[in-house]
Amino acid sequence: MSSPGQGSHTSASLEKTAYKEPNKFLRFLNSKKVVPYIFVSPFILSFLILTLYPAIHGIIMSFQSILPGQVEFIGLRNYERVFNPNFYKALSNTTIYVILTVIILTLVPMLLAILLNSKLVKFKTIFRASIFIPALTSTIVGGMIFRLMFSEADSSVANQIVNFLGMESIDWRYNAWSAMFLMVILASWRWIGVNVLYFLAQLQNISDELYEAADIDGASAFQKLRYITIPHLKPITIFVSTITIINGFRMFEESFVFWETSSPGNIGLTVVGYIYQQGIGQNDMGFGSAIGVVLMLIIFVISIINLIATGTFKRGDE
Amino acid sequence: MxxxxxxxxxxxxxxxxxxxxxxxxxxxxxxxxxxxxxxxxxxxxxxxxxxxxxxxxxxxxxMYIFQQAASYWSWYGNSLIISALTIVLSLFFSSMVGYALAVYDFKGRNLFFVLVLLILMIPFEILMLPLYQMMVGAQLVDSYFAVVLPLIVAPVAVFFFRQYATGLPTALMDAARIDGSTEYGIYFKIMLPLMGPSLAAMAILQGLASWNNFLWPLLVLRSNDMFTLPIGLATLLTPYGNNYDILIAGSVLTIIPIVILFIFFQRYFVAGLTSGGVKG
Known part of the structure; x- marks a missing residue:
């Protein structure tokens, strides 16, 4: 990443700040004991108001029945309702989606990055940029394009290909398997370029000396890949698969763009979609919060497993 | 041969x-x-x-979208305003926090840093219902403020700025102190300009995230003239297709400005969108 800039012009800006005798309060505000806390205060406020309070309130809400002007505690009744066939459908859809996206969005970008990093490919920058461009689109616009490409009509791109291969046209949005295919391909299309960049950054960190030493020892291209490249990619592979897993459990838009809030036989229902459907759609905020708490526990357990498996504290983000 | x-x-x-x-x-x-x-x-x-x-x-x-689709252009305006607000506010606040975590030695510094990492791991979707309740309670629903508020102090950006500011020359700070500059003057006049590249990367990350944001605006925006582009376009995705002209031309006009920005500022896009990881 970029290096810090140079501060050649700073002396000029210093001369402008003329020395003044500060009063006591200003001196207090400027003391080195106070200044850091003032700088950090936006974070403290946002943490308390926008993270800690909603987290606690969410847990409280999950034990409540919430109707306009009438909130009462109902113990574990929301949780008893959570484990129903719709939730299991949402959870199994989400899990399958996570497994498929992790496999695709780790292996394919890794392979593409290794090839892009080799001396074999020309015009690398153009290819890297083209692969990255889908990441600039929103899921809604991307999904709209995929809806039109995978429309039920015989004349859509997807069905033209399918017909060309000698098969019948497919109602893409109405079969369980093709519904999953649509969500996975949309997510993969949008994220592949970003993940390629992660792998490329790591590949460029591997020192050339290792490969030179291997050359002297007469290692083949495959041996260099197997014993130098792949082991060095381990940390970034763990990172990429971790954020893909977390993003997978947060998935909502990829389903919404194809079916809004209700899909035939719930073939597109996801856990977050279920929270939205119950909490906002049905206005059952207590029940929605209970699903949210269960989702939090699932993600928490996965993070712990990940932490143990890798032995390091890994960061996840959007 | x-x-x-x-x-x-x-x-x-x-x-x-x-x-x-x-x-x-x-x-x-x-x-x-x-x-x-x-x-x-x-x-x-x-x-x-x-x-x-x-x-x-x-x-x-x-022709149709430029002459007759007034609602599309109000979505466009909303998206522009919300993205601009998000970029300005989140850069201002997140860079302050990241900078302080990097250059000052104070009690609780490590705790704050661990909290930043912790929030990074909590999916927003889990907090959205109570946050939505809060917005309803504060009567902020259907306002720009409600959309922007949760993004103002972005943990990703705090983390990124903190990493970047760790490499800043602190000797400059001492020199400025001797010259009588306040800590705030040091920050805004000397250190912040040095953080330029990281500000650019985060402006792109936050701007793009906000431009494409969907779930939270879907919750807090109610009326058609407050919708952002993704929300508005999604309402046109009906099977009846009576607005496909706006949908398709509107999508193109949503993507093109971003692609043009990408061509000119590729380096910052790459740094911004991969800021979640790589190296520490």
Whole structure:
């Protein structure tokens, strides 16, 4: 990443700040004991108001029945309702989606990055940029394009290909398997370029000396890949698969763009979609919060497993 | 001689292979571009198709959107305002926090840093219902403020700024103190300008995230004239397709400015969108 800039012009800006005798309060505000806390205060406020309070309130809400002007505690009744066939459908859809996206969005970008990093490919920058461009689109616009490409009509791109291969046209949005295919391909299309960049950054960190030493020892291209490249990619592979897993459990838009809030036989229902459907759609905020708490526990357990498996504290983000 | 020949053959195969892959990946966007010149009724009936009647291509969808789609332009304005607010506010606050965590030694510094990492791991979707309740309670629903508020202190950005500010020359700070500058003067006049590249990367990350944000605006925006582009466009995705002209031309006009920015500021896009990881 970029290096810090140079501060050649700073002396000029210093001369402008003329020395003044500060009063006591200003001196207090400027003391080195106070200044850091003032700088950090936006974070403290946002943490308390926008993270800690909603987290606690969410847990409280999950034990409540919430109707306009009438909130009462109902113990574990929301949780008893959570484990129903719709939730299991949402959870199994989400899990399958996570497994498929992790496999695709780790292996394919890794392979593409290794090839892009080799001396074999020309015009690398153009290819890297083209692969990255889908990441600039929103899921809604991307999904709209995929809806039109995978429309039920015989004349859509997807069905033209399918017909060309000698098969019948497919109602893409109405079969369980093709519904999953649509969500996975949309997510993969949008994220592949970003993940390629992660792998490329790591590949460029591997020192050339290792490969030179291997050359002297007469290692083949495959041996260099197997014993130098792949082991060095381990940390970034763990990172990429971790954020893909977390993003997978947060998935909502990829389903919404194809079916809004209700899909035939719930073939597109996801856990977050279920929270939205119950909490906002049905206005059952207590029940929605209970699903949210269960989702939090699932993600928490996965993070712990990940932490143990890798032995390091890994960061996840959007 | 022989190995060279073999290598150039391989290079040829790999390069053509990548050209094909790039073409496949760009195909949906090219398809969108071409389709935006097709009659919207055809588009609705056939979807995006290989069999395009090139004699039918025209500018009607764009004429319509520029002359008659007032709601589309109000979404566009909302998206611009919300993205601008998000960029300005989140850069201002997140950089302050990241900077303090990097350059000052104070009690609780490590705790704050651990909290930043912790929030990074909590999915927003889990907090959205109580946050929504809060917005309803504060009567902020259907306002720009409600959309922007949760993004103001972005943990990703705090983390990124903290990493970046760790490399800043602290000797400059001491020199400025001797000259009588306040800590705030040091920050805004000396250190912040040095953080330029990281500000650019985060402006792009936050701007793009906000431009494409969907779930939270979907919750807190109620009226059509407050919708952002993704929310507004999503309302047009009906099976009846009576607004496909706005949908398709509108999507193109949503993507194009971003792609142009990307071409000019590629380096910052790359730094911004991969800021979640790589190196520490």
């Amino acid at each position: 022989d190995t060279n020949k073999k290598n150039s053959g391989l290079t040829w195969v790999a390069t053509v292979g990548f050209a094909l892959i790039s073409l496949i990946i760009l195909f949906p966007i090219i398809g969108l571009l071409i389709s935006s010149f097709r009659p919207s009724s055809d588009l609705m009936r056939d979807g995006i198709t290989f069999s395009i009647d090139f004699s039918q291509l025209n500018m009607d969808n764009y």
